Amino acid sequence: MKKIVLLALVPVLLINTITNAQVGIGTTTPNAKAALDITSTTKGFLLPRMTATQKDSITSPPAGLMIYCTTCVGGLGEPQYYNGTKWLSMTGCSGVFQIGDSYQGGKIVYIFQPGDSGYISGQVHGIIAAASDQGTGIQWYNGSFITTGAGTWILGFGNANTNKIVIAQGAGSYAAKLCYDLVLNGYSDWYLPSKDELNKLYINRIAIGGFSGAYWSSTENGNTQAWYQVFTNGAQAILSKDNVFGVRPVQSF
Numbered sequence: 001m002k003k004i005v006l007l008a009l010v011p012v013l014l015i016n017t018i019t020n021a022q023v024g025i026g027t028t029t030p031n032a033k034a035a036l037d038i039t040s041t042t043k044g045f046l047l048p049r050m051t052a053t054q055k056d057s058i059t060s061p062p063a064g065l066m067i068y069c070t071t072c073v074g075g076l077g078e079p080q081y082y083n084g085t086k087w088l089s090m091t092g093c094s095g096v097f098q099i100g101d102s103y104q105g106g107k108i109v110y111i112f113q114p115g116d117s118g119y120i121s122g123q124v125h126g127i128i129a130a131a132s133d134q135g136t137g138i139q140w141y142n143g144s145f146i147t148t149g150a151g152t153w154i155l156g157f158g159n160a161n162t163n164k165i166v167i168a169q170g171a172g173s174y175a176a177k178l179c180y181d182l183v184l185n186g187y188s189d190w191y192l193p194s195k196d197e198l199n200k201l202y203i204n205r206i207a208i209g210g211f212s213g214a215y216w217s218s219t220e221n222g223n224t225q226a227w228y229q230v231f232t233n234g235a236q237a238i239l240s241k242d243n244v245f246g247v248r249p250v251q252s253f
Contacts, residue, residue, distance in 0.1 A: 025040075050069065130182075179191050192218035
């Protein structure tokens with residue numbers, strides 16, 4: 001009976017004094033290959049949470065030490081581990097956002113700068129592109145030349161443009177609807193980039209990869225035309241909405 005009480009109250013002491021034992025939480029049969037086996041379908045494993053300053057003050061951290069850094073990556077927070085030499089991100093972004101990094105189901109295209117719509121001082125936000133084209137030979141419209149109101153071309157307005165296009169045009173197979181309906185790598189908030197957002201994809205096309213030909217933006221020019229961009233030379237121009245181009249969806253973070 002005393003041993004049972006000790007196990008409940010001071011498990012750390014017992015773990016330190018018992019050799020070759022497996023500890024189970026939520027299971028009476030911990031995996032023989034695991035020193036600690038936590039089993040649950042309703043709860044998660046909570047890492048120690050600390051700021052970057054607190055993390056960096058840990059003296060001689062051992063390789064494999066894991067924490068959740070609450071102030072890293074511009075205050076968004078992320079899990080990190082120590083590899084014996086330095087702290088690294090567990091999200092694949094090396095603790096710092098860089099163009100071309102894989103993140104949230106795509107690749108980072110652009111980090112918002114002061115003056116950009118979507119920029120928040122002290123935080124990191126930007127645009128992510130799908131890693132590959134999600135459509136080729138797609139029309140901008142769904143068969144009717146109408147003005148949708150999606151005329152904004154600046155950064156941060158592709159999502160609003162896409163929503164306006166879909167509301168105005170409804171069902172059908174067209175560029176904005178393809179992005180609007182897309183569920184990719186677990187994310188469903190994709191949209192057709194605005195003219196300026198599309199240009200960021202062109203500027204960073206090498207880091208993102210997979211581009212070929214020309215692509216639609218979500219920025220229209222009246223009821224019959226919309227902006228597109230050629231990725232061989234970067235030229236942007238307007239053309240009739242019934243032309244067919246590629247589609248590379250983006251999302252914001």
